[in-house]
Amino acid sequence: MKESSSDLQVRLNRVSPSYWRIIMDNPPLNLMGPKFVLQFREIMGAIESDEQLKVVVFESAVDGFFLNHSDFDVELKELTSISQGPTGLEAWPDILVRLQRVPVVSIALIRGRATGNGSELTLACDMSFASREKTRLSQWEVGVGMVAGGGPMARLPRLIGRNRALEVLMGSDDIGGDLAQAYGYVNRSLPDAELDGFVEALATRIASFDKWAISNTKRLVNAASLTPEVEMAAGWEACMASVARPTTQARLRAFRELGFHKPGDAEDRLGFYVGRLNR
Amino acid sequence: MKESSSDLQVRLNRVSPSYWRIIMDNPPLNLMGPKFVLQFREIMGAIESDEQLKVVVFESAVDGFFLNHSDFDVELKELTSISQGPTGLEAWPDILVRLQRVPVVSIALIRGRATGNGSELTLACDMSFASREKTRLSQWEVGVGMVAGGGPMARLPRLIGRNRALEVLMGSDDIGGDLAQAYGYVNRSLPDAELDGFVEALATRIASFDKWAISNTKRLVNAASLTPEVEMAAGWEACMASVARPTTQARLRAFRELGFHKPGDAEDRLGFYVGRLNR
Amino acid sequence: MKESSSDLQVRLNRVSPSYWRIIMDNPPLNLMGPKFVLQFREIMGAIESDEQLKVVVFESAVDGFFLNHSDFDVELKELTSISQGPTGLEAWPDILVRLQRVPVVSIALIRGRATGNGSELTLACDMSFASREKTRLSQWEVGVGMVAGGGPMARLPRLIGRNRALEVLMGSDDIGGDLAQAYGYVNRSLPDAELDGFVEALATRIASFDKWAISNTKRLVNAASLTPEVEMAAGWEACMASVARPTTQARLRAFRELGFHKPGDAEDRLGFYVGRLNR
Numbered sequence: 086m087k088e089s090s091s092d093l094q095v096r097l098n099r100v101s102p103s104y105w106r107i108i109m110d111n112p113p114l115n116l117m118g119p120k121f122v123l124q125f126r127e128i129m130g131a132i133e134s135d136e137q138l139k140v141v142v143f144e145s146a147v148d149g150f151f152l153n154h155s156d157f158d159v160e161l162k163e164l165t166s167i168s169q170g171p172t173g174l175e176a177w178p179d180i181l182v183r184l185q186r187v188p189v190v191s192i193a194l195i196r197g198r199a200t201g202n203g204s205e206l207t208l209a210c211d212m213s214f215a216s217r218e219k220t221r222l223s224q225w226e227v228g229v230g231m232v233a234g235g236g237p238m239a240r241l242p243r244l245i246g247r248n249r250a251l252e253v254l255m256g257s258d259d260i261g262g263d264l265a266q267a268y269g270y271v272n273r274s275l276p277d278a279e280l281d282g283f284v285e286a287l288a289t290r291i292a293s294f295d296k297w298a299i300s301n302t303k304r305l306v307n308a309a310s311l312t313p314e315v316e317m318a319a320g321w322e323a324c325m326a327s328v329a330r331p332t333t334q335a336r337l338r339a340f341r342e343l344g345f346h347k348p349g350d351a352e353d354r355l356g357f358y359v360g361r362l363n364r
Numbered sequence: 365m366k367e368s369s370s371d372l373q374v375r376l377n378r379v380s381p382s383y384w385r386i387i388m389d390n391p392p393l394n395l396m397g398p399k400f401v402l403q404f405r406e407i408m409g410a411i412e413s414d415e416q417l418k419v420v421v422f423e424s425a426v427d428g429f430f431l432n433h434s435d436f437d438v439e440l441k442e443l444t445s446i447s448q449g450p451t452g453l454e455a456w457p458d459i460l461v462r463l464q465r466v467p468v469v470s471i472a473l474i475r476g477r478a479t480g481n482g483s484e485l486t487l488a489c490d491m492s493f494a495s496r497e498k499t500r501l502s503q504w505e506v507g508v509g510m511v512a513g514g515g516p517m518a519r520l521p522r523l524i525g526r527n528r529a530l531e532v533l534m535g536s537d538d539i540g541g542d543l544a545q546a547y548g549y550v551n552r553s554l555p556d557a558e559l560d561g562f563v564e565a566l567a568t569r570i571a572s573f574d575k576w577a578i579s580n581t582k583r584l585v586n587a588a589s590l591t592p593e594v595e596m597a598a599g600w601e602a603c604m605a606s607v608a609r610p611t612t613q614a615r616l617r618a619f620r621e622l623g624f625h626k627p628g629d630a631e632d633r634l635g636f637y638v639g640r641l642n643r
Numbered sequence: 644m645k646e647s648s649s650d651l652q653v654r655l656n657r658v659s660p661s662y663w664r665i666i667m668d669n670p671p672l673n674l675m676g677p678k679f680v681l682q683f684r685e686i687m688g689a690i691e692s693d694e695q696l697k698v699v700v701f702e703s704a705v706d707g708f709f710l711n712h713s714d715f716d717v718e719l720k721e722l723t724s725i726s727q728g729p730t731g732l733e734a735w736p737d738i739l740v741r742l743q744r745v746p747v748v749s750i751a752l753i754r755g756r757a758t759g760n761g762s763e764l765t766l767a768c769d770m771s772f773a774s775r776e777k778t779r780l781s782q783w784e785v786g787v788g789m790v791a792g793g794g795p796m797a798r799l800p801r802l803i804g805r806n807r808a809l810e811v812l813m814g815s816d817d818i819g820g821d822l823a824q825a826y827g828y829v830n831r832s833l834p835d836a837e838l839d840g841f842v843e844a845l846a847t848r849i850a851s852f853d854k855w856a857i858s859n860t861k862r863l864v865n866a867a868s869l870t871p872e873v874e875m876a877a878g879w880e881a882c883m884a885s886v887a888r889p890t891t892q893a894r895l896r897a898f899r900e901l902g903f904h905k906p907g908d909a910e911d912r913l914g915f916y917v918g919r920l921n922r
Binding site: 107152226227228231232233238239240241242243245246247248249250251252254255256257258267268269316319320323325326330332333336360364 | 403468489490492522523526545548550551566569570572573574576577578580581582584585587588589
Binding site: 124190210211212213243244245269271272287290291293294295297298299301302303305306307309310 | 652748784785786788789790796797798799801803804805806807808809810812813814815816825826829874878879881884885888890891894918921922
């Protein structure tokens with residue numbers, strides 16, 4: 086890390102040699118732009134190369150937002166000019182694929198909106214636990230004329246079944262904690278007051294186990310469930326093609342007029358506003 | 365459509381250029397025979413070739429029956445003599461495969477019995493919403509010595525897991541709305557009074573979205589979840605072989621003596637009567 | 644069976660020509676050792692070669708234990724010296740693969756602890772029904788430095804999704820009846836007082852159906868859901884490698900000092916004690 090921690094949108098907190106927490110902190114909306122991706126990639130490299138690490142927890146420092154959609158104030162070329170990662174995929178899908186592969190257990194602790202990138206990070210983590218009251222998961226892309234870029238078309242059908250995956254993707258609506266648990270979109274949703282304690286206990290428990298056993302068990306689970314990289318690549322390419330379409334740009338501009346991309350009701354109830362946009 | 369609408373067992377209602385409803389209407393039991401298949405196939409072609417269509421809803425006009433098992437009063441050769449469809453599969457599995465592929469969102473609105481073909485149509489749709497009180501899903505075939513012909517052996521394990529798929533298929537029993545939701549057999553079951561409004565709102569919402577985004581997102585979901593056609597073909601062939609067996613014909617005859625294939629208690633509680641048949 | 648029934652750890656009860664029950668009876672903990680495996684394999688052969696059999700139910704005769712982890716008092720070489728089975732896999736994964744393939748419906752009736760081998764048998768059965776109050780499912784292996792040997796890394800992600808499979812395997816904790824049902828780890832959990840009647844009714848119902856229809860339907864479900872044997876083999880090899888590690892042997896010895904491997908609180912609340920072991 087070359088920047089001071091106050092400049093960082095993604096911070097690494099080494100709770101112990103075997104247990105790290107990754108804090109996502111880009112207020113006020115926890116949008117994801119190129120800077121976020123580059124900082125995340127640096128941390129991903131640290132996760133991969135550490136020999137003692139067993140478990141990482143992803144959480145947010147921004148009230149109301151676990152991790153949100155992309156930052157549309159940034160020029161698209163700033164994102165696409167980032168070099169490809171070691172998997173040969175573009176930077177964001179590269180990170181998500183490496184997180185699924187790495188012999189370290191990853192846990193998403195979800196409180197607030199997990200839209201687009203936030204949902205994609207959830208799906209790339211090994212487990213996810215969500216605040217029952219304060220979680221809003223969504224893949225909102227189809228609702229504004231886009232295709233999602235971080236692989237939910239590949240991952241959701243295998244996780245929650247084709248019918249519910251298509252509901253999430255085509256409906257582009259917000260999914261609360263209870264429904265997310267019923268669908269298996271997250272492992273469990275817990276009362277908000279219990280969530281932190283639950284995740285802390287589980288992470289500490291796993292951190293006490295043997296790394297060899299963790300690594301080999303995850304390797305074999307991956308043999309049964311790793312998302313094909315060709316599908317991740319195809320999803321990213323369709324996303325880029327969708328953003329370049331004039332009709333999509335027009336929808337995004339119209340959506341800003343409804344309050345999108347700034348703090349307020351439209352970001353708080355994004356699924357509802359997606360429905361209003363197209364009326 | 366060459367016939368007047370009153371002759372049609374499957375009707376097409378164009379609510380708007382982007383949103384159609386398909387009404388299944390073959391009273392009193394909504395059985396599926398060759399005429400139904402041919403009319404459905406014609407509508408399937410219309411769905412595939414329309415450039416504005418984004419969402420179709422399947423519903424029933426027959427009280428108590430969404431879509432039921434096949435019509436056993438018709439000679440089997442009337443069904444098998446229908447030409448193969450463009451996929452090279454026989455007519456019914458051909459329709460189901462095309463429905464899964466087509467870049468249009470399909471929604472099953474289920475009220476009443478969805479047995480055999482009705483369950484298979486549900487599984488071929490992109491999403492399904494069911495009346496909590498009035499839904500009876502079932503694959504009844506094993507209970508009368510048959511193998512199902514429209515692909516549930518291929519689709520159910522991938523949707524609800526191998527163990528629950530085997531329970532549905534081997535138990536041959538009726539599954540109500542709550543259990544269907546718990547198993548993921550349908551997306552959700554809703555109070556009967558809320559079902560129509562929910563589906564109307566979702567269909568209208570999706571119809572307002574961009575077709576390019578819908579098409580490309582469904583294409584990528586299909587890459588992760590399309591049922592292999594070879595399994596659909598194998599299921600159809602096993603079904604045909606099962607119907608030709610004398611022991612199966614004897615079971616079907618005995619079942620008619622219990623009230624099967626005519627309005628009444630046996631069709632209303634088919635799962636229970638399947639159990640009585642074999643005692 | 645050459646031994647008298649009182650010597651048998653696995654007994655076969657032919658309720659009728661079409662319906663058998665397999666009783667696991669190795670008190671006090673229902674551990675699995677080489678003798679158990681050999682007796683189970685003999686019964687597996689009988690299941691495969693019988694022409695009238697349609698359904699088998701697995702149950703326990705030991706209070707509190709459906710089927711437990713392996714017997715660590717036995718020398719490992721007694722287990723590894725058993726000849727490979729007809730699939731070419733080692734004895735235990737060979738049995739589990741054959742159970743999944745055989746054209747007979749298998750049902751696990753779970754009451755008490757189903758840890759390690761007990762969970763693996765559950766996952767190999769076609770269906771499973773569990774006592775809501777008295778079930779404790781677990782894959783405890785990672786918690787003591789092991790990798791599971793009977794294929795849960797291959798089976799759980801396909802059954803309950805990657806995220807919940809990883810929670811079960813990495814958490815190494817006890818899973819009660821309600822959570823097991825919510826995750827789809829079992830078909831259903833039922834009130835303990837209703838469990839026996841439910842399974843008896845379902846088994847009797849299936850036993851009244853046609854064997855040809857059962858066989859061909861299961862064959863086609865297997866086409867969609869059979870666990871790749873290469874993954875079963877890889878899991879077994881990783882398990883053997885894990886047991887041979889000095890650090891794992893040290894953890895197992897320390898666990899015995901906490902009460903592991905003998906009747907009492909540690910076996911009753913194994914998941915809790917796994918957490919204490921590593922503190």
